Amino acid sequence: MGNPLTAVPMKAARWSAEHPWRAILGWVAFVAIAVGLAIAIPTHEATDADYRIGESGRADAMVARAHLEQPDTENVLITAKSGDLDTAAAEKAAAAFTAAAKATHGVADVAKPQWNKGRTALLLSVELDHGVEHADAVQAVTDGVQEDFSDLQVREAGDLTLDDAINDRVADDLGSAETISLPVTLVLMLLAFGALIAAGIPVLLAGTSVAATLGLLAALSHLVPADSTVSSMIVLIGMAVGVDYSLFYLKRAREERDKGRTTLDAVEIAARTSGHSILVSGGAVIASMAGLFVVGNATFNSLAIGAILVVAVAVLGSITVLPALLVKLGRWVDRPRVPLLWRVNRKIGRGGISSRLLSPVVRHPVVALGLSGVVIVGLAIPALGMKTHSDTLDTLPASIPQVQTVKDISASFPADEGASARVVVRSDGASAQQVTAALDDLTRKAVATGDFVASGRGVQTSQDGTTSLIVLGMPFDETDPRVNDALLDLRGDLVPAALDGVVGRTGAYAVGGDAAESLDFAQQQDGRLVLVIGFVLLLTMLIMATTFRSIPLALVSTVLNLASIGAAFGVMTLVFQHGWGSGLLDFTSPGFVVDWLPLFVLVVLVGLSMDYHVFVLSRIREHMDDGLPTRLAVERGIADTAGVVTSAAAVMVSVFAIFATLSMIEMKMMGVGLSAAILLDATLVRLVMLPAILVLIGDKVWWPWKPRRPRAQVVEEPEPAYAGSYVE
Template sequence: MNAARWSALHPWRAILGWIAFVAFAVGLAVAIPTHEATDADYRIGESGRADAMVAQAHLEQPDTENVLITATSGRLDVPQAEEAAAAVVAGAKTADGVADVAEPQWNEGRTALLVPVELASGADDEADADAVQAVTDGVQEDFPDLQVRQAGDVSVDAAINDRVAEDLGSAETISLPVTLILMALAFGALIAAGIPVLLAGTSVAATIGLLAPLSHLVPSEPTVSSMIVLIGMAVGVDYSLFYLKREREERAKGHSTLDAVEIAARTSGHSILVSGGAVIASMAGLFVVGNATFNSLAVGSILVVAVAVLGSITVLPALLVKLGRWVDRPRVPLLWRLNRRIGRGGISSRLLAPVVRHPVVALALSGVVVLGLAIPALGMKTHSGTLDTLPTSIPQVQTIKDISKSFPADEGASARVVVRSDGASTQEVEAALEELTTRAVATGDFVSSGRGVETSKDGTTSLVVLGMPFDETDPRVDDALRELRGDLVPATLDGLGEHAVGGGAAESLDFAEQQDGRLVLVIGFVLLLTMTIMAVTFRSGPLAIISTVLNLASIGAAFGVMTLVFQHGWGSGFLDFTSPGFVIDWLPLFVLVVLVGLSMDYHVFVLSRIREHMDTGLPTRLAVERGIADTAGVVTSAAAVMVSVFAIFATLSMLEMKMMGVGLSAAILLDATLVRLVMLPAILVLLGDKVWWPWKPRRPQAVVVQEPEPAYAVTR
């Protein structure tokens, strides 16, 4: 740990260097604009080919805002509705940013009237949608007996982005004081409580700055900043906790501040490097998916962990040397006494004692609980986010749902068949697409959209849109798409040129199939890398295998909890959501890599302390008991921070964030308690010295065991 030693010996240089690094990184974000991922970056499979063909032929549908007119209650007054629709048409035609206004359309039962308003292609689509919204609001005022509402891709996206920003702002506002309170409980002193938050915050700021130039190599996904805050605060606080607790412990033994910092660097600092490597290896598993979203999340998470590790071995020891004993000032009397009482390890010793005395029983009981939680994961269903996963408290979302019910061919599940002709005439292609429409409708799985065949200006590319009379999440949608792709399209269009089936439903199917095919690869990649890190670090094959098995247990339990809560609706009333009947497709992979990465933090920390005691000659049983008692307070504090921060996300309105919050908070809670503090020590005690094979612990002739000095004590 030369870097930590140098920083401890040259504290001002290390501190100023860190400040300069963070300032430079933040300056990069100001000087270099972030390159956001475009629609083309998200294309996958056959739907991606279809989308690319449509884009190249300039057949993209223009952004459209739909104005829906329905009755406030009872039957719709048809003449009044038509009068309101005429007012919408007249107002929209004069609004800024409007390219065209279609004639009002009645639904089949004449219970709803729809006015599609096509927006002009411009630099500010939101402003154009707002101009139409002003017309809609004006018509609503003139016809109070009707419901006149507007929704479209632009307005819905803007409303969702506003809600996401509101949710994240709320989460960040709450998470900071919660973290500070938990750190105050962990240390009983305000300066010590503030250092982990300071390190984590500066690491996050530096990472967001560095991400700006990197986004030109790997396009940045809009949610990556939130993920950086989430991961950065978790690992930044963890690493500071590991270091600070060990430094305080060494000072309590009588070492000088400089010596205590150096000892902490050799022990906790080494654990931080190994933990950081494990987290980075886990996050690298996201690259295996080969998706723009996961690539962006992987880059952001790897970068923030690397920056946090750098801060932990440079500026953190420098700060501790300069602060000296002032790090334990000012003390909060009640919290300080509570911290001293917890610091003795009394609570953890009482909990651990039965595990060490009866490891078989402890392992069996904890295994049954974990297995019971994991079993529901076998029936987990995944699907991309739909209208049902969006908060109904967003007015535009409810309007889109009502449009979907009244006009299923316009807003429901649909498929887009695209053909790029290869020598065939335009008339031949159009006739084939019309025949395809007839055959598809005859199956009962499709309905005509009424748009007919659309052909590009150069006549080389044509498409037709087929609606489906099913909800987006209905399994029949995927079955219909497979039949369309496998039978109907080849039978009708083969020989005419390149063809592909795309659209929103097809994109969801392609993503699910890609993820299903690679989920096993990601799990294998992550577990293999972390197992290798454990084997190299501790030079123990059994320990690496045990770590992998425990990670699998944690993953299974986390997936089971997510399935029970969001697929089966357990606790939906308490969490204030309606179960969509599935888990959003990208979340299991994300929870997997984050859980394995973060859990390896305290796993490595605990095992390193046990190994230290083994190196002094303690037998395995006593080394396990002493090592876990020494680290239980740190593990509990670290897990409490992560669980609290993730749990805040479970209170937000966006279902994706709620799923992520519940999944991660439940996973970390189970992993830090049942798995690492019950199953791990039980297994280590049962295996004894065999767990360290091929390394052989030293066994002195006689071992005098003394009670450890309180780790909390600080020389006055």
């Protein structure tokens, strides 16, 4: 193809073929050393300070500097098990709980019981000692009181118990996904190759790439703190690209051996063609994942580092240890064969079922492009109305008991567990009494608007008297648009009016809290989503233009990427915002898409889809180099690669679809978004729209490169004999 990148995989493959044991043992040593790093160097996980953004981040930093962080608290809610609440029994239960809890190790204090307005619920707030990481002892007291007062419902929920329950559920979900995904991937590889060793090699390479990356990330986390979700993302991306790259290489090597070439020749040709495609597609995935850095968020920075690293490791393994394994195994790479699968695989031949669907697309490109375009546009239109919001209680599984308890506390005591705002003041001149008076006045005026309720905690002041804060509750659900309106009013009018004359010239104030953090994140992301899309598409367009030396082809690739993104966002909107298929997937629609997912799906989709996009175009370009006319080159190139693309997409769709069956709705959103996106992209976009566009544009699609003049007569190549034995 004339591209200098071709020399890299060829040189790597040649060296590995000549020194197979060095390449294999070198890879084993590399993985072992990387895993050893994870054991020797503990991973540095991101702290709360790493996630601070905007005004809410400034408020949180002011609270931390003044040592005003509140100790962890657990809330105990006492309600009727059925019918009306027996208030006398509830107060006895509260007294019994208070006495037992105060005598429990790790409990600092138990607040006076608090009734809600209708006296239908009684709330006790339990303050834990600093440093207490679990609330098991308090839960034991709660369970004991529940046994003694069986006519009441005594439930506990707080930050610690809710976080523990969520972490346990996420761990169970991810464990289930990993347990199911491995055998599913192996089965799909068996269908693709029909032989056990050939099927196991891609899974082995992907698994070792993931293991090495997790080890290397432990050391890198001291430069870029690791988010708690990065390990799962590395497994997800690493298995997808690792299997894909091995699949490309193995399929091409087998194809060349089917033509009678020796193992060494087959490996060299695979390195020159598929190896080149792996380098280019790996660069495209890395460029796409780098778009996450544009957001400037600790979570996305960590995800970007993990994704880039695992792709780079997978590429390295594909162009070094994989050729060495193929040379050492020789004909044994296709042993032992699974008789039925082997015969089916050989009978279908190159291109599989997908190649048989290509002929009408090439014969009627206008109709094919029109019909597929209508489907993609129809799916993309709902994305125009996509609503995003940070995760809330509504996005957590209702089957977690603590979730329902927090919801009930929020409904009865909105200032304690509902949406809230925290006003923090640091004064350089006014006395603590003046600041307290100003904050009390702010509380009265805020409550008078009807958008806020007093928390009952009053003004809290640091020991040095320079920093004070109040908490204002909001009688709205977390996703209610009035929450953001109230916060903007608080920040823009109420707080400045109350505090501008108090803080002094070097003082400061800020409005924070969970609701404010969600607003700040949304505002930051709204301004950068377009930048990320532009960055990713521009970078991948430049890669395509450089690789294929074709400006029209780079533009076509960008347009197809946009089509895939639009369709993916549309599917996510229909399913999770409007609730399509919610019964089938067993979830209740929260009415929005979790805010970080569109960006994540965008970069993963563009990155992974470029894998087989580059693979297909490289094969078409090979046929153009041989002098075939564009129409025939397109038809043969896609027919040659359709089986590989189908197998690669099947692996990704299957693995991502597993996540759609998990209980956490964020996992479902990621699974549905990615599986639907890859399915549409690998079929409708790349196998219908792409060949239709290439046929319609003709030779001009390769401008400024000029293809050779078509051969006067094209002699059809005979189908491979698939005899099952190879010339060594």
